[in-house]
Amino acid sequence: MKKTGAQIVVDALVREGVKVAFGYPGGTVIPIFDVLYDTKELTLVLTRHEQGAAHAADGYARATGQVGVCIATSGPGAMNVMTGVATAYLDSIPMVIITGQVASPLLGTDAFQEADIVGVSRSITKHNYLVKNVEDLPMTLKRAFHIARTGRPGPVLVDVPIDIARSVLDNYEYPAGEVTMRSYKPTVEGHPKQIEKAAAMIAAAKKPLVFGGGGIISAGAHEELKTFVESTNIPVTLTLMGLGAFPGDHPLFIGMPGMHGGKCANRVLQECDLIISVGARFDDRVTGFVAKFAPNASVIHIDVDPASVSKIIKVDVPVVGDAKNILAALNKIIKPRAADTWNETVNGWKGDKLFTYQPSSDEIKPQAVIEKLFDLTKGDAVVCTEVGQHQMWVAQYYKFLKPRTLISSGGLGTMGFGLPAAMGAALTNPGLPVFNVAGDGSIQMNIQELATIAINKIPVKLIILNNCYLGMVRQWQDLFYDKRYSSTCLRRGINCTPCKDPRDCKKIYTPDFIALAKAYGIEAFRAEKPADVDEVLRKGIAVDGPAVMEFMISLEENVFPMVPAGKSLDEILEG
């Protein structure tokens, strides 16, 4: 069949099962958008910024496990996508990014809107392609999807020069069957010998701990994990990326570890004699000072990426492969283990609550808003976050019961991620309400997407925890920089003198988020005192469609516990 390059791109997306893609047009992608104009099988959602398109595609992927797709033009369009690509790369999210490029003969000439995007994106993509012949386009696209979704998932970028999009392939056929590549063959089945070794090590351990990460969610291994944990009675800690992989209300769940993890999880890490790591990569926010991390523990590391093994922590028994396959194999041979004194000890450390804060009747406590959100949704919601204090309060106080219900930028820590990601998640029709919990700083980084949400009536419920600060940096300044709040007060103008008490500030916060939401045609509610919290949440949830809820929270609330950067997990600061 005769098809243009642009038609081939769109046909490939449709054949790969893409129902919704996100994008923004521009000179070099007009041919592709022209084909999209009357493609019925695929809806292109026009965002208000290419970064929004990338995060929306990412949110779509995180909510479903399918490959998220975004399309942007060459040069500035593609550059705006890069933060979204790096975000997906660090969290191993399957994405295909289609970027337009200047015509092939102009490559490398500093042509209008030219950027060397395969060069720029090389270290933040799992793989990328510059298409040089229209004949190569079908297989390149097929491989892009294959690489994005297999092994350790990740973003794959395909750069399509406009002359390729315009040229015609006479005998087009989308490649059928499985992709085989001599240079790319991810290991998915765990080695049986290694699984046996792991089982023996688990049987011999006195103080074992399951340490799970996002790999459980991307492998869809949560059922196998639950079977494993319930037959062995081993306590479970989950990293930020892993939250939801094991029920947050399960008696064996001991909370998130790391910098803002619970005291119990960090203590168990420091005391345990065996870490069974599943799909986690020992990020520095989790380990703290590596040399003092889990000093008594041997480590079993289950990971689909061999390069993750012994990257940070010396591993005793690596098992490379897909977590679902490996846990299923392990479940067949593992000896059941009854709860014993180790479980009693751990439960003693756990106490009644994993995280606690000082309640207040004068000021709205952010933790109270998150707890209330959990009470009202009972965990039946997708909760997206931006990055900062509010993100940690969500991780601490919302109980994630199912996988893919928390959507958060863990690795790159990208402010501005949550709103577009929530948009992408909501467009997957998850059958659950979709929230984005934001701080007043983060929300302003991609707030233009309120227009996309309003116009398309995407039912995203936006919760803004407004403390008038870039709270997480302010917290570090509070704790480690002698309260010198340099450039973290969002009410501060260049003529402000340092203030004694932020509560005395008479300046009005800009923007008025309620008025702003209304300007977009979105219903909005504000809570100024603790008594308003319940009503505002209920009102926002009740709206048929998007809603904005703003909570004026205590100005200088800090996230605790906290293990300062570079300290060991037993050096914990408490509020």
Added chain:
Amino acid sequence: MAAHHKTHTISVLTENHSGTLSRVSGLFSSRGYNITSLTVAETEDHTISRMTIVVTGDESILEQIVKQLNKLVDVIKVVDFMEEPIIERELLLIRVDSTKSNRHEIIETANLFGAGVAAVAAGSVTLELLGTKDRVDDFIAMLKPYGIKETVRSGAVAIAKSKK
């Protein structure tokens, strides 16, 4: 250099695509590693390139780089020659000042090393040597007193000794 630093010769078979060299070298540069030498050429299969990389550095970081090399989608095979006996060779082209009176002496030195004479001009002689890195180093040292105009080294290529 710290004691745990070692020199590795790493042989990488890759798809013969544009961009592959940047991907490979990027793994070293992003960690602040300087590559001692890197040679690239097609193999007997023209769709496959071989890169021979010589690098010195911290053991654990090099182990990580080898894993990352394996992870690259365009990389077919990585062999770190650390543990096995290899044949390693480098090509040297060197131009040395020479006069009528010492030309014979220079050529005699070249003969001792098994080097050849690539070109002779009025004020200089250009020699070629194939050898191990040490042999090339020694040869250059021997020629230094005559005055070296220019040296060009190819960087090492290596092949495993066939197994008995």
